[in-house]
Amino acid sequence: MSLFKNKKNISKDELKQRKKELEEVNTRKVRIKGNRKKQEKLIDLEYERLSKMKENIFYFEASKTEVSIDKEFVRIVRKGISNKLTLGSSGEKAILISSITSIQLKKPKLSAGYIQFNLAGNFNSQGVLGATQDENSILFVVDEMDIALKIQSVIEQRLTEKQKTPEQISATDEIRKYKELLNDGIITEVEFEKKKNSLLNS
Structure with a gap:
């Protein structure tokens, strides 16, 4: 959806304002050059990219790869x-x-950078050359570093959430619950004593 919809000609001031607004919300430097039409299109594409990132959908232009x-x-x-x-396949x-054991992120310098998902039991290739042939790696350029960092952050957050387990209920808390059941007449004194002894001896 174009931000400039229903406008045939926008003013230079309006275009400058949209560029300024984009710079305020964007984490990466975007080169917006060319005629007005081209600049409008670039601004629209960048806003679309940012809205997809909020939904955890990322696109690496350099490697023609989408990650959701x-x-x-x-x-x-x-x-x-x-x-x-290079990979012998396309598709999803x-x-x-939960099978990701680690995430390796190599920042781009003279060559491309990559983000690699290491899985239990898999041999993980090393370096950019290995990443080009690894189906669990995605190559990216300097301008896409913000995308790679966001992916790393989201996955690490998901992994941390998965590792959190509900607090174990102590034996004392369990006995209190059974005592309430006894007081409410749901279980008998014999059943309560049996459960209590079982919990205290475990």
């Missing part, structure tokens, strides 16, 4: 002939978040 994250899975969809040639790969 829900409560259970990381889904990687690769497009383009280069992905087909779903990785169960």
